[in-house]
Amino acid sequence: MIDISQMNFKSDITIIGAGVVGLAIAAQVACQHKAVYVLEKNERFGQEISSRHSGVIHSGIYYPYGSLKAKLCVEGNRLLYELCSKHGIGHRKLGKLIVATSDEETGQLQELKERGLRNGAERLKIISRRELNKLEANVEGVAALLSPSTGIVDSHALMEYFAARAKEGGAEIACRKKVVGIEKVSDGYKVMVEESDKDKFSFATRILINCAGLQCDRIAELAGIDIAKAGYRLHYSKGEYFSVGGGKSKLVNRLIYPVPEVKFTGLGVHVTLDLEGRMRLGPNAEYVDNIDYAVDTRHKDYFYNSAKRMLPFIEYQDLEPEMAGIRPKLQGPGEDVRDFVIRNETDKGLPGFINLIGIESPGLASSPAIARYAAAIVKDIL
Numbered sequence: 001m002i003d004i005s006q007m008n009f010k011s012d013i014t015i016i017g018a019g020v021v022g023l024a025i026a027a028q029v030a031c032q033h034k035a036v037y038v039l040e041k042n043e044r045f046g047q048e049i050s051s052r053h054s055g056v057i058h059s060g061i062y063y064p065y066g067s068l069k070a071k072l073c074v075e076g077n078r079l080l081y082e083l084c085s086k087h088g089i090g091h092r093k094l095g096k097l098i099v100a101t102s103d104e105e106t107g108q109l110q111e112l113k114e115r116g117l118r119n120g121a122e123r124l125k126i127i128s129r130r131e132l133n134k135l136e137a138n139v140e141g142v143a144a145l146l147s148p149s150t151g152i153v154d155s156h157a158l159m160e161y162f163a164a165r166a167k168e169g170g171a172e173i174a175c176r177k178k179v180v181g182i183e184k185v186s187d188g189y190k191v192m193v194e195e196s197d198k199d200k201f202s203f204a205t206r207i208l209i210n211c212a213g214l215q216c217d218r219i220a221e222l223a224g225i226d227i228a229k230a231g232y233r234l235h236y237s238k239g240e241y242f243s244v245g246g247g248k249s250k251l252v253n254r255l256i257y258p259v260p261e262v263k264f265t266g267l268g269v270h271v272t273l274d275l276e277g278r279m280r281l282g283p284n285a286e287y288v289d290n291i292d293y294a295v296d297t298r299h300k301d302y303f304y305n306s307a308k309r310m311l312p313f314i315e316y317q318d319l320e321p322e323m324a325g326i327r328p329k330l331q332g333p334g335e336d337v338r339d340f341v342i343r344n345e346t347d348k349g350l351p352g353f354i355n356l357i358g359i360e361s362p363g364l365a366s367s368p369a370i371a372r373y374a375a376a377i378v379k380d381i382l
């Protein structure tokens with residue numbers, strides 16, 4: 001193992017952030033290049049957004065046609081099932097239903113179906129109330145959109161896989177290394193790092209990839225980008241979950257979603273199942289200023305009322321606060337949907353500095369496709 005704190009150490013590629021995105025990219029580029037470093041500020045990888053989500057392998061329904069979200073989600077869906085099957089990573093293609101509870105919502109299902117098919121989502125089908133009752137006897141709705149290629153994945157096993165592949169390819173994942181400064185130098189970047197138990201040190205890298213999740217705008221700022229001007233300022237959107245007890249988890253077989261919220265700030269409180277078959281409701285979507293993962297128990301009424309429309313079997317006492325995650329959104333309150341930003345910042349005077357900003361959902365489902373996309377940018381530079 002090389003000590004990156006050594007004087008004069010130079011890396012080819014440095015990735016800031018070891019969430020699912022940074023690890024997937026490390027796994028992809030480590031096959032092509034030797035000196036690849038992933039710097040992670042926490043004790044272990046995957047402790048932030050990548051461990052506080054629904055774990056859904058989305059199929060690509062919601063996102064604007066031609067957006068990176070649409071393209072990378074559809075490609076990621078296919079790649080993820082392939083690699084999960086090949087490498088024994090826990091997953092289940094259990095399918096999903098977007099359920100309309102009024103005639104007005106039924107019209108929206110048609111729009112979602114058309115958008116999804118155009119994006120490349122597979123085998124979407126609108127089903128009647130009768131068909132819905134046949135598939136899900138305990139779900140109430142007037143019609144639904146069936147997405148058979150939606151599923152769930154064990155995101156920790158996925159990250160373990162990416163980390164192992166990255167290491168096999170010669171990459172190093174260095175934890176407790178917080179990036180605190182970035183300086184452009186003649187053939188790359190000088191990266192200033194703070195270690196919890198040691199002093200600061202710095203080293204040079206030719207390519208620097210920003211996968212810092214909830215801190216990605218700050219990393220862009222450290223590199224000298226005016227994030228307000230670039231439109232890179234993040235807005236945190238908190239999503240809470242309530243678990244559903246009372247032996248109710250066997251009453252549905254698929255992921256059950258409502259028709260999405262206006263402007264897609266969130267997908268609406270939905271039912272997710274994990275690989276152990278546990279049921280939970282969530283996430284809601286609330287803009288917040290700080291990172292705080294406490295679940296506000298006062299939100300229980302909202303969760304109960306949202307779910308009860310589709311799932312009449314749910315009782316108030318079945319719900320218990322479970323956990324929360326924070327979305328790194330570029331879309332501020334009341335604003336239009338924003339796409340992922342994945343780009344080499346040459347036009348900002350920072351060639352070889354690759355930003356990944358606003359990687360909210362479907363970032364997990366898209367992760368293998370995001371990795372390919374970023375690796376193609378790296379290949380163009382080297």
Ligand SMILES: Cc1cc2nc3c(=O)[nH]c(=O)nc-3n(C[C@H](O)[C@H](O)[C@H](O)COP(=O)(O)OP(=O)(O)OC[C@H]3O[C@@H](n4cnc5c(N)ncnc54)[C@H](O)[C@@H]3O)c2cc1C
Pocket residue numbers: 016017018019020021022039040041042045046047048049050051052053054055056057058177178179180211212213214215216219238239240283324325326327328359360361362363364365366
């Ligand atoms: C409530 C919720 C539900 C979601 N549901 C889904 C879903 O069902 N399906 C789906 O596809 N996606 C979902 N997502 C989105 C998905 O979870 C994210 O897109 C994905 O996990 C983002 O991964 P990441 O690697 O970019 O970020 P992270 O996992 O947060 O990784 C970034 C890493 O960078 C590190 N870091 C930050 N600053 C520094 C620094 N200065 N120095 C060193 N390291 C640093 C952090 O410690 C962190 O480990 C959901 C997200 C949320 C919040």
